[in-house]
Amino acid sequence: MSKTLGVLGGMGPAATLDFLAKLQAATPVSREQDHLRVLVDINPKVPDRNDSYDAAGPVLAQMAVGLREAGAQVLAIACNTAHAYADEVRASGLPLVDLIETAGLAAKAAQNENGGAERVGVLGTGGALALYRRTFSHLGIEAVTLDDHEQVEFMALLYRLKHGDLGPDSRRTMAALAHRLVGKGAQVVVAGCTEVPLVMGAADLAVPFIDATEALARRCVEVCLASE
Structure with missing residues (x-):
């Protein structure tokens, strides 16, 4: 059973x-x-x-x-x-x-599949980012995160998503934030908040995207x- x-x-x-x-x-x-x-x-x-x-x-x-x-x-x-x-x-x-450990292992697998990528971007709250940094450290992965003003933008978007705003503007904003991580050197991006996959998927990025929820x-x- x-x-x-x-x-x-x-x-x-x-x-x-x-x-x-x-x-x-x-x-x-x-x-x-x-x-x-x-x-x-x-x-x-x-x-x-x-x-x-x-x-x-x-x-x-x-x-x-x-x-x-x-x-x-x-x-x-x-x-x-x-x-x-x-x-x-x-x-x-x-x-x-x-969830954090599972997503970390998925990031490690993506790292190995992509020629040893060492820098993994994470979209998440401040509390979640602290958990991911700790897990990534144990796995030998460098976490790439948003700058402070970008994190403020992410949090504002997060609360809009929680209020049901899943429209085109929210999708564009989330994709732009993810692209900023790629611009900072992220070779993989993790959706480290369960609201992120509501408005973004693998097709929105040129690098591997890990849906932690999935x-x-x-x-x-x-x-x-x-x-x-």
Whole structure:
């Protein structure tokens, strides 16, 4: 039997739905019953991870326990920045499929596939960038990030996306920010925020693009099917 996946979501809701769609697409099936059983807590009431550091942890911990009690056997968080609270989530006693680690390994694989590329750009919040820098350091990758004023522009765009503004202007702005990373020497670009893939994909860049949400979906499928 495959393991039941519990998803801590709602940060924001559209990004969680994007993850669930990618999870379904990544699951090998020949019939409806082959899909994973997935329990999802879409909780947009989680305090903002970007300015309420101490407040979000207990809420995420409670969500993890609730998913465990509902029958989840493996957990995933559909938000990069929320991985700052990974230890609180793991305190539920369930294993966590780590999004940052998964994306880091995907970046390493892309690095190897592209002749040893050493510089990987990341589009993410300040909190997520700190997590990526740490993970990349362990993997021997240099993280390329936006300048301070560009990061302010990214954060303003992020909140527009969370409010549902997924139109052409948002797409152009996100692509322009990604191109700035390439201009700074990034040989690969990681969507290090789950809102990024809502408005940008591989076709928008001349360098390899890693959708961390998609990488997490594939990894969750692997973990949940490993017991079969």
